[in-house]
Amino acid sequence: MAAIIQIVVLGLALGGVYALMGSGLSLIFGVMRIVNLAHPALIMSGAYVAYWGFRLWGLDPFVMLPVAMVILAATGVLLYKLVFEREAKSARYSEMTVLLTFAVAMVLEGALATAFTNTQRVTSPGYATDAFFIGSVFIPKGQLYAGITSLVIIGLLALFLKFSRFGYAIRATTQNREAAELLGVNVNLVGLVSFAIGVALAGAAGSLVSFVFSFFPSKHWEWIAVLMSLVVLGGMGSILGTVVAAYLLSVVAAFVGFFFGATWSTLTFYLALFVVLLVRPQGLFGEKPELA
Protein backbone atom coordinates (compact mmCIF):
# COMPACT_ATOMS: atom_id res chain seq x y z
CA MET A 1 0.00 0.00 0.00
CA ALA A 2 2.75 2.41 0.96
CA ALA A 3 4.44 1.57 -2.34
CA ILE A 4 1.32 2.47 -4.26
CA ILE A 5 0.95 5.79 -2.44
CA GLN A 6 4.60 6.45 -3.13
CA ILE A 7 4.13 5.85 -6.85
CA VAL A 8 1.08 8.09 -7.00
CA VAL A 9 2.92 10.84 -5.14
CA LEU A 10 5.87 10.67 -7.50
CA GLY A 11 3.55 10.68 -10.48
CA LEU A 12 1.60 13.67 -9.21
CA ALA A 13 4.76 15.62 -8.42
CA LEU A 14 5.96 15.24 -12.00
CA GLY A 15 2.47 15.75 -13.41
CA GLY A 16 2.53 19.46 -12.60
CA VAL A 17 5.75 19.97 -14.53
CA TYR A 18 4.37 18.08 -17.51
CA ALA A 19 1.23 20.17 -17.31
CA LEU A 20 3.22 23.38 -17.52
CA MET A 21 5.31 21.99 -20.37
CA GLY A 22 2.16 21.15 -22.30
CA SER A 23 0.01 24.17 -21.51
CA GLY A 24 1.97 26.59 -23.70
CA LEU A 25 1.71 24.14 -26.56
CA SER A 26 -2.01 23.87 -26.00
CA LEU A 27 -2.50 27.63 -25.88
CA ILE A 28 -0.62 28.14 -29.12
CA PHE A 29 -2.55 25.40 -30.83
CA GLY A 30 -5.87 26.74 -29.59
CA VAL A 31 -5.36 30.25 -30.88
CA MET A 32 -3.09 29.79 -33.87
CA ARG A 33 -3.85 26.22 -34.95
CA ILE A 34 -0.08 25.72 -34.94
CA VAL A 35 1.14 22.34 -33.75
CA ASN A 36 4.35 23.73 -32.36
CA LEU A 37 6.88 20.92 -32.62
CA ALA A 38 9.51 23.48 -31.62
CA HIS A 39 7.96 23.80 -28.18
CA PRO A 40 10.21 21.19 -26.51
CA ALA A 41 13.24 22.82 -28.11
CA LEU A 42 12.08 26.13 -26.65
CA ILE A 43 11.69 24.49 -23.25
CA MET A 44 15.23 23.24 -23.70
CA SER A 45 16.36 26.82 -24.37
CA GLY A 46 14.65 27.90 -21.15
CA ALA A 47 16.45 25.13 -19.30
CA TYR A 48 19.78 26.43 -20.59
CA VAL A 49 18.94 29.95 -19.42
CA ALA A 50 18.34 28.62 -15.92
CA TYR A 51 21.38 26.38 -16.11
CA TRP A 52 23.78 29.14 -17.03
CA GLY A 53 22.23 31.51 -14.50
CA PHE A 54 22.97 28.91 -11.85
CA ARG A 55 26.40 27.95 -13.13
CA LEU A 56 27.73 31.45 -13.75
CA TRP A 57 26.13 33.53 -11.03
CA GLY A 58 24.75 30.93 -8.64
CA LEU A 59 21.22 32.20 -9.25
CA ASP A 60 18.45 29.85 -8.18
CA PRO A 61 16.33 28.43 -11.05
CA PHE A 62 13.32 30.06 -9.42
CA VAL A 63 15.05 33.41 -9.77
CA MET A 64 15.94 32.64 -13.35
CA LEU A 65 12.36 31.63 -14.12
CA PRO A 66 11.08 35.15 -14.87
CA VAL A 67 14.27 35.89 -16.77
CA ALA A 68 13.78 32.81 -18.92
CA MET A 69 10.16 33.79 -19.48
CA VAL A 70 11.13 37.25 -20.71
CA ILE A 71 13.94 35.98 -22.94
CA LEU A 72 11.72 33.33 -24.47
CA ALA A 73 8.75 35.66 -24.89
CA ALA A 74 11.05 37.88 -26.94
CA THR A 75 12.15 34.82 -28.93
CA GLY A 76 8.50 34.00 -29.45
CA VAL A 77 7.71 37.44 -30.82
CA LEU A 78 10.68 37.20 -33.13
CA LEU A 79 9.68 33.74 -34.36
CA TYR A 80 6.12 34.80 -34.90
CA LYS A 81 7.11 37.88 -36.87
CA LEU A 82 9.75 36.11 -38.93
CA VAL A 83 8.05 32.82 -39.62
CA PHE A 84 4.43 32.38 -38.69
CA GLU A 85 2.78 35.68 -39.51
CA ARG A 86 3.33 35.29 -43.23
CA GLU A 87 2.38 31.63 -43.15
CA ALA A 88 -1.00 32.31 -41.54
CA LYS A 89 -2.38 33.27 -44.93
CA SER A 90 -1.20 30.28 -46.94
CA ALA A 91 -3.34 27.33 -47.88
CA ARG A 92 -2.61 23.96 -46.23
CA TYR A 93 -1.62 26.16 -43.33
CA SER A 94 -1.70 23.71 -40.48
CA GLU A 95 0.32 21.07 -42.31
CA MET A 96 2.95 23.52 -43.50
CA THR A 97 3.34 24.93 -40.02
CA VAL A 98 3.96 21.51 -38.51
CA LEU A 99 6.91 21.08 -40.84
CA LEU A 100 8.01 24.65 -40.25
CA THR A 101 8.00 24.28 -36.48
CA PHE A 102 9.88 21.03 -37.00
CA ALA A 103 12.52 22.95 -38.94
CA VAL A 104 12.63 25.59 -36.21
CA ALA A 105 13.14 22.82 -33.65
CA MET A 106 16.12 21.57 -35.64
CA VAL A 107 17.59 25.05 -35.87
CA LEU A 108 17.23 25.50 -32.11
CA GLU A 109 18.70 22.09 -31.39
CA GLY A 110 21.62 22.73 -33.72
CA ALA A 111 22.23 26.15 -32.23
CA LEU A 112 22.13 24.85 -28.64
CA ALA A 113 24.35 21.89 -29.46
CA THR A 114 26.83 24.14 -31.26
CA ALA A 115 26.96 26.57 -28.38
CA PHE A 116 26.83 24.20 -25.41
CA THR A 117 27.69 20.73 -26.87
CA ASN A 118 25.56 17.64 -26.29
CA THR A 119 26.80 17.08 -22.73
CA GLN A 120 24.16 16.06 -20.21
CA ARG A 121 23.40 18.93 -17.86
CA VAL A 122 21.33 19.45 -14.79
CA THR A 123 20.95 22.39 -12.46
CA SER A 124 21.69 21.31 -8.93
CA PRO A 125 20.33 23.61 -6.27
CA GLY A 126 20.27 22.00 -2.81
CA TYR A 127 16.61 21.06 -2.87
CA ALA A 128 16.93 19.17 -6.15
CA THR A 129 18.30 16.12 -4.38
CA ASP A 130 16.49 16.57 -1.06
CA ALA A 131 13.17 15.09 0.02
CA PHE A 132 10.40 15.38 2.60
CA PHE A 133 9.32 12.29 4.47
CA ILE A 134 5.76 11.66 5.52
CA GLY A 135 5.89 8.33 7.28
CA SER A 136 7.61 6.02 4.84
CA VAL A 137 6.55 8.05 1.79
CA PHE A 138 9.12 10.46 0.46
CA ILE A 139 8.41 13.51 -1.67
CA PRO A 140 11.38 14.89 -3.63
CA LYS A 141 11.60 18.58 -2.80
CA GLY A 142 12.66 19.66 -6.27
CA GLN A 143 9.74 17.96 -7.97
CA LEU A 144 7.31 19.21 -5.33
CA TYR A 145 8.43 22.83 -5.67
CA ALA A 146 8.42 22.56 -9.45
CA GLY A 147 4.96 20.99 -9.45
CA ILE A 148 3.50 23.65 -7.17
CA THR A 149 5.11 26.48 -9.15
CA SER A 150 3.71 24.98 -12.35
CA LEU A 151 0.22 24.93 -10.89
CA VAL A 152 0.56 28.53 -9.74
CA ILE A 153 1.66 29.64 -13.20
CA ILE A 154 -1.11 27.70 -14.91
CA GLY A 155 -3.57 29.16 -12.39
CA LEU A 156 -2.41 32.69 -13.21
CA LEU A 157 -2.79 31.91 -16.90
CA ALA A 158 -6.31 30.63 -16.32
CA LEU A 159 -7.22 33.76 -14.35
CA PHE A 160 -5.79 35.93 -17.11
CA LEU A 161 -7.75 34.06 -19.76
CA LYS A 162 -10.92 34.07 -17.72
CA PHE A 163 -11.09 37.60 -16.32
CA SER A 164 -8.98 39.97 -18.39
CA ARG A 165 -10.34 41.65 -21.48
CA PHE A 166 -7.45 40.42 -23.55
CA GLY A 167 -7.88 36.90 -22.23
CA TYR A 168 -11.49 37.13 -23.33
CA ALA A 169 -10.29 38.01 -26.82
CA ILE A 170 -7.90 35.06 -26.79
CA ARG A 171 -10.68 32.68 -25.81
CA ALA A 172 -12.96 34.13 -28.47
CA THR A 173 -10.28 33.64 -31.11
CA THR A 174 -9.75 30.06 -29.96
CA GLN A 175 -13.44 29.31 -30.33
CA ASN A 176 -13.97 30.93 -33.68
CA ARG A 177 -11.35 32.99 -35.41
CA GLU A 178 -13.57 34.50 -38.09
CA ALA A 179 -16.39 35.43 -35.75
CA ALA A 180 -13.94 37.01 -33.32
CA GLU A 181 -12.46 39.04 -36.14
CA LEU A 182 -15.90 40.16 -37.25
CA LEU A 183 -16.63 41.35 -33.73
CA GLY A 184 -13.57 43.58 -33.80
CA VAL A 185 -10.92 41.40 -32.20
CA ASN A 186 -7.49 42.10 -33.62
CA VAL A 187 -6.77 38.43 -34.28
CA ASN A 188 -3.27 39.08 -35.49
CA LEU A 189 -2.35 40.79 -32.24
CA VAL A 190 -4.09 38.03 -30.28
CA GLY A 191 -2.05 35.51 -32.25
CA LEU A 192 1.18 37.33 -31.53
CA VAL A 193 0.50 37.77 -27.83
CA SER A 194 -0.71 34.24 -27.22
CA PHE A 195 2.25 32.86 -29.15
CA ALA A 196 4.56 34.94 -26.97
CA ILE A 197 2.76 33.79 -23.80
CA GLY A 198 2.95 30.18 -24.94
CA VAL A 199 6.66 30.43 -25.58
CA ALA A 200 7.17 32.26 -22.28
CA LEU A 201 5.47 29.31 -20.59
CA ALA A 202 8.02 27.11 -22.32
CA GLY A 203 10.71 29.26 -20.71
CA ALA A 204 9.12 28.86 -17.28
CA ALA A 205 8.80 25.13 -17.80
CA GLY A 206 12.41 25.00 -18.95
CA SER A 207 13.76 26.57 -15.77
CA LEU A 208 11.80 24.05 -13.69
CA VAL A 209 12.83 21.16 -15.92
CA SER A 210 16.47 22.18 -15.54
CA PHE A 211 16.61 20.65 -12.05
CA VAL A 212 13.93 17.98 -12.44
CA PHE A 213 15.39 16.19 -15.46
CA SER A 214 18.87 16.08 -16.88
CA PHE A 215 18.92 17.51 -20.37
CA PHE A 216 20.96 17.87 -23.54
CA PRO A 217 19.95 19.55 -26.81
CA SER A 218 18.87 16.46 -28.76
CA LYS A 219 16.70 15.26 -25.90
CA HIS A 220 13.87 17.49 -27.07
CA TRP A 221 12.83 14.82 -29.58
CA GLU A 222 11.83 12.61 -26.68
CA TRP A 223 9.82 15.44 -25.20
CA ILE A 224 7.97 16.13 -28.45
CA ALA A 225 6.04 12.91 -28.32
CA VAL A 226 5.57 13.18 -24.55
CA LEU A 227 4.10 16.67 -24.80
CA MET A 228 2.06 15.79 -27.86
CA SER A 229 0.51 12.91 -25.96
CA LEU A 230 -0.63 15.30 -23.21
CA VAL A 231 -2.05 17.81 -25.61
CA VAL A 232 -3.73 15.22 -27.78
CA LEU A 233 -5.17 13.25 -24.88
CA GLY A 234 -6.43 16.46 -23.26
CA GLY A 235 -7.99 17.61 -26.48
CA MET A 236 -5.95 19.96 -28.63
CA GLY A 237 -6.34 23.54 -27.53
CA SER A 238 -7.90 22.78 -24.16
CA ILE A 239 -5.54 23.85 -21.38
CA LEU A 240 -7.66 22.19 -18.70
CA GLY A 241 -7.53 19.00 -20.75
CA THR A 242 -3.76 19.23 -20.97
CA VAL A 243 -3.44 19.56 -17.22
CA VAL A 244 -5.75 16.61 -16.55
CA ALA A 245 -3.95 14.51 -19.16
CA ALA A 246 -0.58 15.45 -17.70
CA TYR A 247 -1.53 14.20 -14.23
CA LEU A 248 -3.22 11.12 -15.62
CA LEU A 249 -0.37 10.03 -17.85
CA SER A 250 2.28 10.99 -15.34
CA VAL A 251 0.74 8.72 -12.71
CA VAL A 252 0.23 5.90 -15.21
CA ALA A 253 3.82 6.29 -16.37
CA ALA A 254 5.00 6.13 -12.75
CA PHE A 255 3.14 2.84 -12.32
CA VAL A 256 4.49 1.43 -15.57
CA GLY A 257 7.96 2.51 -14.51
CA PHE A 258 7.58 0.82 -11.15
CA PHE A 259 6.35 -2.48 -12.51
CA PHE A 260 8.25 -2.76 -15.80
CA GLY A 261 11.26 -0.46 -15.49
CA ALA A 262 12.07 3.10 -16.45
CA THR A 263 12.50 2.43 -20.19
CA TRP A 264 8.90 1.45 -20.53
CA SER A 265 7.52 4.35 -18.54
CA THR A 266 8.26 6.76 -21.42
CA LEU A 267 6.58 4.29 -23.73
CA THR A 268 3.33 5.02 -21.87
CA PHE A 269 3.23 8.50 -23.37
CA TYR A 270 3.99 7.37 -26.90
CA LEU A 271 1.47 4.57 -26.86
CA ALA A 272 -1.13 6.85 -25.32
CA LEU A 273 -0.54 9.36 -28.09
CA PHE A 274 -0.89 6.69 -30.73
CA VAL A 275 -4.00 5.16 -29.26
CA VAL A 276 -5.75 8.46 -28.56
CA LEU A 277 -5.10 9.76 -32.07
CA LEU A 278 -6.68 6.67 -33.50
CA VAL A 279 -9.51 6.02 -31.10
CA ARG A 280 -10.58 9.47 -30.05
CA PRO A 281 -8.67 12.13 -32.02
CA GLN A 282 -10.49 14.95 -30.25
CA GLY A 283 -9.14 13.77 -26.88
CA LEU A 284 -10.87 14.10 -23.53
CA PHE A 285 -11.97 17.73 -23.66
CA GLY A 286 -11.56 18.59 -27.32
CA GLU A 287 -14.26 19.65 -29.67
CA LYS A 288 -15.00 17.84 -32.86
CA PRO A 289 -11.76 17.29 -34.73
CA GLU A 290 -11.76 19.65 -37.65
CA LEU A 291 -8.36 18.60 -38.83
CA ALA A 292 -8.22 15.00 -37.82
Next chain:
Amino acid sequence: MASTDTTDDILKARQAYNETLTAAQDKRRATWFPLLLLALLAALPALQFAGNYNYLLHLVLYTLCYVVMASGWNILGGYAGYISLGHNVFFAVGGYFAGMMFARLGISTIILAPLAGLVAGLLGYMIGLITLRVRGPSFIISSLALVMIVRIGFENWHFVGGAAGVSLPANGLPVQWAKLPYYYAFLVMAAVALWASYRIRHSKFGLGLRAISKDEVKAESAGIDTRFYKVLAFAISAFFVGMAGAVWGEYLTYIRPNIFLVILISVNMVLMCILGGKGTVAGPALGAVLIVAFNEFFVATLGASAINILATGLIMALALMFFPLGIVGTLARHRKLPRFLNWD
Protein backbone atom coordinates in the same frame (compact mmCIF):
# COMPACT_ATOMS: atom_id res chain seq x y z
CA MET B 1 -25.24 17.31 -84.91
CA ALA B 2 -24.70 16.21 -81.36
CA SER B 3 -27.77 14.04 -81.46
CA THR B 4 -26.23 11.80 -84.16
CA ASP B 5 -23.08 11.17 -82.08
CA THR B 6 -22.99 7.87 -80.32
CA THR B 7 -21.18 7.31 -77.08
CA ASP B 8 -18.48 5.48 -78.99
CA ASP B 9 -17.75 8.51 -81.13
CA ILE B 10 -17.43 10.72 -78.10
CA LEU B 11 -15.12 8.28 -76.40
CA LYS B 12 -13.01 7.97 -79.54
CA ALA B 13 -12.74 11.74 -79.89
CA ARG B 14 -11.71 12.05 -76.27
CA GLN B 15 -9.12 9.34 -76.64
CA ALA B 16 -7.66 11.04 -79.69
CA TYR B 17 -7.50 14.31 -77.83
CA ASN B 18 -5.77 12.65 -74.89
CA GLU B 19 -3.24 11.16 -77.26
CA THR B 20 -2.38 14.55 -78.71
CA LEU B 21 -1.89 15.80 -75.16
CA THR B 22 0.42 12.91 -74.33
CA ALA B 23 2.35 13.45 -77.54
CA ALA B 24 2.76 17.11 -76.72
CA GLN B 25 4.03 16.21 -73.28
CA ASP B 26 6.39 13.59 -74.67
CA LYS B 27 7.96 16.27 -76.81
CA ARG B 28 8.80 18.29 -73.74
CA ARG B 29 10.41 15.34 -72.06
CA ALA B 30 13.99 14.26 -72.53
CA THR B 31 14.07 10.52 -71.95
CA TRP B 32 17.69 10.35 -73.01
CA PHE B 33 18.86 12.26 -69.96
CA PRO B 34 17.96 9.78 -67.19
CA LEU B 35 19.22 6.95 -69.41
CA LEU B 36 22.51 8.74 -70.01
CA LEU B 37 22.80 9.38 -66.30
CA LEU B 38 22.18 5.73 -65.59
CA ALA B 39 24.84 4.69 -68.10
CA LEU B 40 27.36 7.14 -66.68
CA LEU B 41 26.75 5.99 -63.14
CA ALA B 42 27.02 2.37 -64.19
CA ALA B 43 30.39 3.11 -65.77
CA LEU B 44 31.66 5.22 -62.88
CA PRO B 45 33.35 2.39 -60.89
CA ALA B 46 35.76 2.00 -63.81
CA LEU B 47 37.55 4.96 -62.24
CA GLN B 48 38.89 2.50 -59.70
CA PHE B 49 41.33 1.26 -62.38
CA ALA B 50 42.84 4.74 -62.47
CA GLY B 51 43.20 5.32 -58.74
CA ASN B 52 41.37 5.26 -55.46
CA TYR B 53 37.97 6.87 -55.83
CA ASN B 54 36.31 5.07 -52.93
CA TYR B 55 35.13 8.33 -51.41
CA LEU B 56 33.45 9.41 -54.63
CA LEU B 57 31.81 6.00 -54.95
CA HIS B 58 30.63 6.23 -51.38
CA LEU B 59 29.07 9.61 -52.01
CA VAL B 60 27.27 8.43 -55.14
CA LEU B 61 26.11 5.30 -53.35
CA TYR B 62 24.87 7.35 -50.42
CA THR B 63 23.01 9.66 -52.77
CA LEU B 64 21.47 6.70 -54.60
CA CYS B 65 20.31 5.27 -51.28
CA TYR B 66 18.53 8.52 -50.57
CA VAL B 67 17.11 8.64 -54.09
CA VAL B 68 15.42 5.31 -53.36
CA MET B 69 14.15 6.47 -49.99
CA ALA B 70 13.03 9.93 -51.05
CA SER B 71 11.27 8.53 -54.12
CA GLY B 72 9.52 6.05 -51.88
CA TRP B 73 8.52 8.74 -49.41
CA ASN B 74 7.29 10.84 -52.30
CA ILE B 75 4.64 8.29 -53.21
CA LEU B 76 2.87 8.84 -49.92
CA GLY B 77 4.07 12.33 -49.01
CA GLY B 78 4.20 13.85 -52.46
CA TYR B 79 1.42 12.19 -54.44
CA ALA B 80 -1.06 11.48 -51.66
CA GLY B 81 -0.05 14.48 -49.54
CA TYR B 82 0.34 12.56 -46.28
CA ILE B 83 3.52 13.84 -44.66
CA SER B 84 5.23 11.18 -42.60
CA LEU B 85 8.11 11.98 -40.29
CA GLY B 86 8.38 8.33 -39.36
CA HIS B 87 9.49 6.62 -42.52
CA ASN B 88 12.83 5.68 -41.05
CA VAL B 89 10.86 3.00 -39.19
CA PHE B 90 10.69 1.09 -42.46
CA PHE B 91 14.35 1.80 -43.13
CA ALA B 92 15.04 0.08 -39.81
CA VAL B 93 12.64 -2.79 -40.42
CA GLY B 94 14.16 -3.52 -43.82
CA GLY B 95 17.65 -3.21 -42.40
CA TYR B 96 17.00 -5.43 -39.42
CA PHE B 97 15.11 -8.08 -41.36
CA ALA B 98 17.77 -8.46 -44.03
CA GLY B 99 20.60 -7.91 -41.58
CA MET B 100 19.44 -10.66 -39.24
CA MET B 101 18.87 -13.08 -42.13
CA PHE B 102 22.35 -12.23 -43.37
CA ALA B 103 23.88 -12.72 -39.92
CA ARG B 104 22.09 -16.01 -39.26
CA LEU B 105 21.75 -17.63 -42.67
CA GLY B 106 24.46 -15.88 -44.65
CA ILE B 107 22.17 -14.87 -47.50
CA SER B 108 23.36 -11.62 -49.04
CA THR B 109 21.13 -8.65 -48.28
CA ILE B 110 21.25 -7.68 -51.93
CA ILE B 111 19.29 -10.83 -52.73
CA LEU B 112 17.11 -10.31 -49.69
CA ALA B 113 16.36 -6.67 -50.45
CA PRO B 114 13.08 -7.23 -52.33
CA LEU B 115 11.91 -9.57 -49.57
CA ALA B 116 12.90 -7.05 -46.90
CA GLY B 117 11.02 -4.44 -48.90
CA LEU B 118 7.96 -6.67 -48.88
CA VAL B 119 8.19 -7.14 -45.13
CA ALA B 120 8.47 -3.38 -44.66
CA GLY B 121 5.62 -2.87 -47.12
CA LEU B 122 3.41 -5.31 -45.27
CA LEU B 123 4.14 -3.57 -42.00
CA GLY B 124 3.47 -0.26 -43.74
CA TYR B 125 0.14 -1.60 -44.92
CA MET B 126 -0.85 -2.58 -41.40
CA ILE B 127 0.36 0.67 -39.83
CA GLY B 128 -1.32 2.59 -42.61
CA LEU B 129 -4.62 0.92 -41.85
CA ILE B 130 -4.40 2.44 -38.37
CA THR B 131 -2.68 5.80 -38.78
CA LEU B 132 -4.19 6.87 -42.08
CA ARG B 133 -7.50 7.30 -40.34
CA VAL B 134 -6.28 10.68 -39.20
CA ARG B 135 -5.17 13.47 -41.45
CA GLY B 136 -2.94 16.55 -41.48
CA PRO B 137 -1.08 17.44 -38.29
CA SER B 138 -2.47 14.45 -36.40
CA PHE B 139 -0.98 12.10 -38.98
CA ILE B 140 2.39 13.81 -38.73
CA ILE B 141 2.35 13.52 -34.95
CA SER B 142 1.34 9.87 -35.07
CA SER B 143 4.25 9.16 -37.40
CA LEU B 144 6.63 10.77 -34.91
CA ALA B 145 5.21 8.68 -32.10
CA LEU B 146 5.71 5.58 -34.22
CA VAL B 147 9.44 6.24 -34.47
CA MET B 148 9.72 6.60 -30.70
CA ILE B 149 7.81 3.38 -30.07
CA VAL B 150 9.79 1.38 -32.61
CA ARG B 151 13.07 2.76 -31.33
CA ILE B 152 12.32 1.74 -27.76
CA GLY B 153 11.23 -1.64 -29.09
CA PHE B 154 14.46 -2.27 -31.00
CA GLU B 155 16.64 -0.96 -28.19
CA ASN B 156 15.16 -3.47 -25.79
CA TRP B 157 14.83 -6.46 -28.09
CA HIS B 158 17.69 -8.73 -27.13
CA PHE B 159 17.38 -11.02 -30.14
CA VAL B 160 18.55 -8.17 -32.38
CA GLY B 161 21.21 -7.01 -29.96
CA GLY B 162 19.34 -4.20 -28.22
CA ALA B 163 20.95 -0.77 -28.35
CA ALA B 164 24.33 -2.24 -29.28
CA GLY B 165 22.91 -3.88 -32.41
CA VAL B 166 24.50 -6.68 -34.39
CA SER B 167 27.66 -6.49 -36.43
CA LEU B 168 27.67 -8.10 -39.85
CA PRO B 169 30.64 -9.69 -41.61
CA ALA B 170 32.27 -7.54 -44.27
CA ASN B 171 32.57 -9.04 -47.73
CA GLY B 172 35.97 -10.42 -48.68
CA LEU B 173 36.57 -8.30 -51.76
CA PRO B 174 39.75 -6.23 -52.10
CA VAL B 175 39.26 -2.75 -50.80
CA GLN B 176 38.87 -0.97 -54.11
CA TRP B 177 36.09 -3.33 -55.21
CA ALA B 178 34.41 -3.85 -51.84
CA LYS B 179 31.79 -1.19 -52.41
CA LEU B 180 30.78 -2.34 -55.88
CA PRO B 181 28.03 -4.88 -55.09
CA TYR B 182 26.25 -2.33 -52.93
CA TYR B 183 26.87 0.40 -55.43
CA TYR B 184 25.17 -1.53 -58.21
CA ALA B 185 22.41 -2.71 -55.89
CA PHE B 186 21.57 0.88 -55.02
CA LEU B 187 21.87 1.97 -58.64
CA VAL B 188 19.36 -0.67 -59.72
CA MET B 189 17.04 0.16 -56.82
CA ALA B 190 17.20 3.88 -57.59
CA ALA B 191 16.38 3.22 -61.24
CA VAL B 192 13.48 0.95 -60.25
CA ALA B 193 12.21 3.47 -57.70
CA LEU B 194 12.23 6.31 -60.21
CA TRP B 195 10.62 4.14 -62.85
CA ALA B 196 7.93 3.05 -60.39
CA SER B 197 7.41 6.65 -59.36
CA TYR B 198 6.92 7.59 -63.01
CA ARG B 199 4.55 4.71 -63.67
CA ILE B 200 2.50 5.46 -60.59
CA ARG B 201 2.24 9.10 -61.50
CA HIS B 202 0.85 8.17 -64.89
CA SER B 203 -1.56 5.52 -63.66
CA LYS B 204 -5.13 5.74 -62.48
CA PHE B 205 -3.78 4.95 -59.03
CA GLY B 206 -1.47 7.97 -59.11
CA LEU B 207 -4.28 10.18 -60.35
CA GLY B 208 -6.38 8.99 -57.43
CA LEU B 209 -3.57 9.76 -54.99
CA ARG B 210 -3.17 13.25 -56.37
CA ALA B 211 -6.92 13.76 -56.09
CA ILE B 212 -6.67 12.71 -52.45
CA SER B 213 -3.92 15.22 -51.80
CA LYS B 214 -5.99 18.03 -53.34
CA ASP B 215 -9.26 17.28 -51.59
CA GLU B 216 -9.92 13.98 -49.95
CA VAL B 217 -13.65 14.42 -49.47
CA LYS B 218 -14.20 15.28 -53.10
CA ALA B 219 -11.97 12.41 -54.17
CA GLU B 220 -14.04 10.04 -52.08
CA SER B 221 -17.29 11.34 -53.51
CA ALA B 222 -15.87 10.98 -57.02
CA GLY B 223 -15.77 7.25 -56.38
CA ILE B 224 -12.13 6.77 -55.36
CA ASP B 225 -11.62 4.16 -52.68
CA THR B 226 -9.51 6.66 -50.74
CA ARG B 227 -8.81 4.36 -47.82
CA PHE B 228 -7.42 1.58 -49.97
CA TYR B 229 -5.48 4.03 -52.16
CA LYS B 230 -3.86 5.71 -49.18
CA VAL B 231 -2.92 2.49 -47.45
CA LEU B 232 -1.53 1.03 -50.66
CA ALA B 233 0.52 4.20 -51.20
CA PHE B 234 1.83 3.83 -47.65
CA ALA B 235 2.79 0.21 -48.32
CA ILE B 236 4.56 1.00 -51.60
CA SER B 237 6.52 3.84 -50.07
CA ALA B 238 7.47 1.62 -47.12
CA PHE B 239 8.56 -1.06 -49.61
CA PHE B 240 11.18 1.18 -51.21
CA VAL B 241 12.44 2.59 -47.93
CA GLY B 242 12.70 -0.93 -46.50
CA MET B 243 14.61 -2.15 -49.53
CA ALA B 244 17.14 0.64 -49.16
CA GLY B 245 17.50 -0.18 -45.47
CA ALA B 246 18.25 -3.84 -46.22
CA VAL B 247 21.37 -3.15 -48.24
CA TRP B 248 22.41 -0.14 -46.18
CA GLY B 249 22.88 -2.35 -43.11
CA GLU B 250 25.25 -4.75 -44.85
CA TYR B 251 27.10 -1.85 -46.46
CA LEU B 252 27.80 -0.35 -43.03
CA THR B 253 28.57 -3.86 -41.67
CA TYR B 254 26.40 -3.35 -38.63
CA ILE B 255 22.79 -2.76 -37.70
CA ARG B 256 21.98 -0.66 -34.71
CA PRO B 257 18.95 1.44 -33.70
CA ASN B 258 20.88 4.68 -33.78
CA ILE B 259 21.87 4.39 -37.42
CA PHE B 260 18.34 3.79 -38.68
CA LEU B 261 16.03 5.38 -36.15
CA VAL B 262 17.51 8.85 -35.93
CA ILE B 263 15.28 11.74 -36.76
CA LEU B 264 17.75 13.20 -39.24
CA ILE B 265 17.13 10.33 -41.67
CA SER B 266 13.41 10.89 -41.90
CA VAL B 267 13.96 14.63 -42.01
CA ASN B 268 16.33 14.15 -44.92
CA MET B 269 13.69 12.21 -46.85
CA VAL B 270 11.12 14.93 -46.25
CA LEU B 271 13.54 17.72 -46.97
CA MET B 272 14.80 16.18 -50.23
CA CYS B 273 11.26 15.91 -51.52
CA ILE B 274 10.31 19.42 -50.45
CA LEU B 275 13.49 20.99 -51.78
CA GLY B 276 13.40 19.09 -55.07
CA GLY B 277 9.65 19.32 -55.45
CA LYS B 278 7.27 16.88 -53.85
CA GLY B 279 4.81 15.16 -56.11
CA THR B 280 7.22 15.19 -59.05
CA VAL B 281 9.37 12.31 -60.30
CA ALA B 282 12.63 14.23 -60.63
CA GLY B 283 12.20 16.27 -57.43
CA PRO B 284 13.27 13.66 -54.86
CA ALA B 285 16.31 12.67 -56.94
CA LEU B 286 17.39 16.27 -57.38
CA GLY B 287 16.77 16.95 -53.70
CA ALA B 288 18.83 13.91 -52.71
CA VAL B 289 21.79 15.11 -54.78
CA LEU B 290 21.59 18.61 -53.32
CA ILE B 291 21.13 17.58 -49.69
CA VAL B 292 23.88 14.96 -49.73
CA ALA B 293 26.27 17.39 -51.38
CA PHE B 294 25.29 20.03 -48.90
CA ASN B 295 25.63 17.77 -45.86
CA GLU B 296 29.01 16.60 -47.05
CA PHE B 297 30.14 20.17 -47.61
CA PHE B 298 29.10 21.18 -44.12
CA VAL B 299 30.58 18.21 -42.36
CA ALA B 300 33.80 18.54 -44.37
CA THR B 301 34.24 22.28 -43.86
CA LEU B 302 32.81 22.79 -40.40
CA GLY B 303 33.22 19.30 -39.10
CA ALA B 304 30.39 19.40 -36.60
CA SER B 305 27.15 17.50 -36.82
CA ALA B 306 25.47 20.12 -34.61
CA ILE B 307 26.03 22.76 -37.26
CA ASN B 308 24.79 20.29 -39.83
CA ILE B 309 21.51 19.96 -37.93
CA LEU B 310 21.25 23.73 -37.62
CA ALA B 311 21.85 24.22 -41.33
CA THR B 312 19.47 21.43 -42.33
CA GLY B 313 16.75 23.04 -40.24
CA LEU B 314 17.49 26.42 -41.73
CA ILE B 315 17.29 25.12 -45.30
CA MET B 316 14.07 23.33 -44.49
CA ALA B 317 12.51 26.46 -43.02
CA LEU B 318 13.61 28.61 -45.94
CA ALA B 319 12.45 26.07 -48.51
CA LEU B 320 9.05 25.76 -46.84
CA MET B 321 8.60 29.50 -46.61
CA PHE B 322 9.83 30.56 -50.01
CA PHE B 323 9.72 27.48 -52.27
CA PRO B 324 6.92 25.28 -50.97
CA LEU B 325 6.68 23.73 -54.45
CA GLY B 326 10.38 22.88 -54.54
CA ILE B 327 12.82 23.48 -57.36
CA VAL B 328 11.15 21.29 -59.96
CA GLY B 329 7.66 22.40 -58.96
CA THR B 330 8.51 26.10 -58.98
CA LEU B 331 10.32 25.93 -62.32
CA ALA B 332 7.45 23.95 -63.84
CA ARG B 333 4.92 26.50 -62.61
CA HIS B 334 6.85 29.27 -64.35
CA ARG B 335 7.25 27.03 -67.42
CA LYS B 336 11.02 27.28 -67.09
CA LEU B 337 11.73 23.66 -66.25
CA PRO B 338 14.66 22.55 -68.41
CA ARG B 339 13.77 19.55 -70.54
CA PHE B 340 16.32 17.26 -68.94
CA LEU B 341 14.65 17.68 -65.55
CA ASN B 342 11.16 16.98 -66.83
CA TRP B 343 10.75 13.35 -65.83
CA ASP B 344 7.05 13.58 -65.09
